[in-house]
Amino acid sequence: MAGEMTQKELAERVGVTRQTIMAIEAAKYSPSLEVAFKIAQVFGKPLEAVFQYSGSRTEL
Amino acid sequence: MTSNEKLKVLKALLDSLSFRDLTLTLDLLVTGAVVYFYASSLVMATAEQLASGVWISQLLVKVVGVSIALSIVSQLLLELVSDGEVDQPMDEREKQVSLVGNKYALWTLQAGVCFAIGQYAFEQNGMGFAERAPLPFFTLHIMVGAFLLAELVNYATQLIRNRMVTRYG
Numbered sequence: 001m002a003g004e005m006t007q008k009e010l011a012e013r014v015g016v017t018r019q020t021i022m023a024i025e026a027a028k029y030s031p032s033l034e035v036a037f038k039i040a041q042v043f044g045k046p047l048e049a050v051f052q053y054s055g056s057r058t059e060l
Numbered sequence: 061m062t063s064n065e066k067l068k069v070l071k072a073l074l075d076s077l078s079f080r081d082l083t084l085t086l087d088l089l090v091t092g093a094v095v096y097f098y099a100s101s102l103v104m105a106t107a108e109q110l111a112s113g114v115w116i117s118q119l120l121v122k123v124v125g126v127s128i129a130l131s132i133v134s135q136l137l138l139e140l141v142s143d144g145e146v147d148q149p150m151d152e153r154e155k156q157v158s159l160v161g162n163k164y165a166l167w168t169l170q171a172g173v174c175f176a177i178g179q180y181a182f183e184q185n186g187m188g189f190a191e192r193a194p195l196p197f198f199t200l201h202i203m204v205g206a207f208l209l210a211e212l213v214n215y216a217t218q219l220i221r222n223r224m225v226t227r228y229g
Contacts, residue, residue: 016151019078019222028224029153 005042014038027054079145080154081222083138088215090130095208098123102195111196120204157221165214172206 007025011018014035023029024039031039040050061069077085101119102110109115139146150158180199195201 017078017080017154019080020151020153023153032152035152 010039010042013042078222079138079142080150081219082141084215084219084222086134086138088212088219090127090134091208091211091215093130094123094127095212097126098204098208102201113197116197116200123204154222157218160221161214161218164217165210168213169206169210172202172209176202176206 007018007021011021014021015038016031016035020029020031020035024031024035036047036051040047043050098119101122105115135146176199179193179202183193183199
């Protein structure tokens with residue numbers, strides 16, 4: 001994910017667990033707007049560059 | 061599979077366990093132990109004991125006592141192995157998973173209570189199978205069983221939901 005950052009580091013910076021980051025990566029969980037913005041902020045990219053809507057249903 | 065490979069698999073499994081998984085696993089084990097204590101007490105009881113309201117009341121007090129003691133031990137264990145994670149609040153996904161677990165637990169509890177109400181109504185009216193209830197105070201045992209089963213369903217559901225995420229991660 002964005003070069004060298006680990007899931008654990010990203011999780012700590014966003015304020016969620018590593019499992020939640022794993023779930024988001026695996027499209028098993030759709031984050032709240034707040035968490036989505038925080039992730040985009042960590043990467044220094046706009047929201048739409050990090051998240052794309054595919055139309056498929058994600059499961060919790 | 062060699063013992064070295066088995067160790068690797070075990071290490072990978074432990075690495076993938078979150079603190080929440082560990083907490084839920086311990087809660088599940090504690091509830092399982094309480095269920096075992098309750099069920100084994102009923103199985104080993106004499107017919108006189110099962111028919112005694114005093115004995116049943118004492119058993120329920122013991123079940124609550126065992127439950128509290130095991131919960132304290134499990135919380136102490138978690139405090140020992142955690143790195144300050146015990147005090148951290150659940151994140152948004154964990155809260156949602158917890159709600160799903162609570163939903164299924166509530167359904168289980170409601171089904172148990174409905175069954176108990178039906179059993180009681182039939183028993184009082186001398187109808188159907190209720191007259192041949194396998195235990196005295198059967199309605200009470202149904203409700204206690206439903207409560208314990210709901211707890212098991214709650215923890216198991218949350219664990220399964222969390223593990224599904226980890227497996228695909």
